[in-house]
Amino acid sequence: MADLLGRLITGKVTDENETDYFVQVEGTTFRLDKAEIKKPLRMNGTFTGFAYENENHDMQMTRDAPKSQIDRYGFGTVVRSQRTLGVFVNIGLPNKDIVVSLDDLPDMMELWPQQGDRLLIALREDAKHRLWGVLADGDIYQAIAQPANKRLQNSNVTVTAYQLKLVGTRVITDHFELGFIHPSERETEPRLGEELKARVIGVHDDGTLNLSLRPRTFEAIDDDSAMLLAALEHSEDGHLDFSDKSDPAAIKAYFGISKGQFKRAVGHLMKARKITQHDGGLWLADEASETSKTTK
Structure with missing residues (x-):
């Protein structure tokens, strides 16, 4: 069994039934699903495939070898986790997920991978001939x-x-x-x-x-700021005759928000350098810059 699992190996086709061929390698017999095979295999002919133990603990081969193998790394998708064991990773085998041991995962379980997350792993075989996932280290990432x-x-x-x-x-x-x-x-x-x-x-x-991972300033603005910015952008000259000195009732009638909300939105947009405030009005920052140039 040593040096067979988790690798591409070649064996002799020794038998078949309605659903499977049986391929023997160094005295170990592997099942091969006939659904994978386009042309019938010859008895006593050879077949090369990826060897593993499936979820029913049967020895199996597949022609569709995963990228993750012994000493070879490939990305797999996390399908579930088990607190006492680790996380299960789908590397593309038809009926087998590979476990990455909890010993190789963060100490804080909330930082463990969740369903749909991706891990770059190779495979290793333990003394009981079980396959485990091995996380790629920094050197592997540097290499790729x-x-x-x-x-x-x-x-x-x-x-x-x-x-x-x-x-x-x-x-x-x-x-x-x-x-x-x-x-x-x-x-x-x-x-x-x-x-x-x-x-x-x-x-x-x-x-x-x-x-x-933080949003750009303009992406982080709140709804009131976004509404005020949109109003300026849709004005004829990037200018509105409102300021923090404007009448609260006029602000409410035009924008539908209180003067306090208006002032916070103005402050936010000015801090983001999206607008300026002068001459009793609000200006888009770019429009204010252009106006300044033409009046010089």
Whole structure:
């Protein structure tokens, strides 16, 4: 059995029934589902496939080898977790999920991968011939990484968290660029394997990224601010004859909000540098800039 499971192996076709072929390798017989085979196999011919123990504890082979194998890494999708064991990962086998041991997962269970999260794993076989998932370490991610282009600055990227540390979260993008999220650039700590939408806030000379999970300022504005900004954007010249000195009743009639809400929205947009306030009115920041240029 040693050096058979979790690998592509070749054996002799020794028997068949209505649903399966039987392939023998070094005295061990593996089931092979006939539904996978397009042309019938010859008795005493050879077949090469991926060997594993299925969920019914039968030895099985499949022609559709997963990317995750012994000493070979591939991404799998987490399907469930078990507090006393670890997380179960679908690597593409028809009737077998691979367990990543709780010993290899974060101490805090809330940081464990959840259903739908992705893990980059290889396989290992223990002394009882059971297959386990092995998480890729930093060296593996470095080996598969691609350098990021400077043009990614301020762009949005999709990333997967692969290493959780007190100093921050290490991630890899869908295009295999490596990135880092400092604790100050996130609201909560991501889970291991969690897919995240991030913004590039820095591109290092070595091709790695600094990322933020915080929204851009204009994305973070509240409903009142968004409404006020939209009103300015739809005005003829990016200008409205309202200010923090305007009559509360006039503000309520035009915007449908109180003067207090109006002042908070104005303050928020000014802090975000989206608008300016002068000459008794509000101006879009760009429009105010253009007006200033034409009056000089």
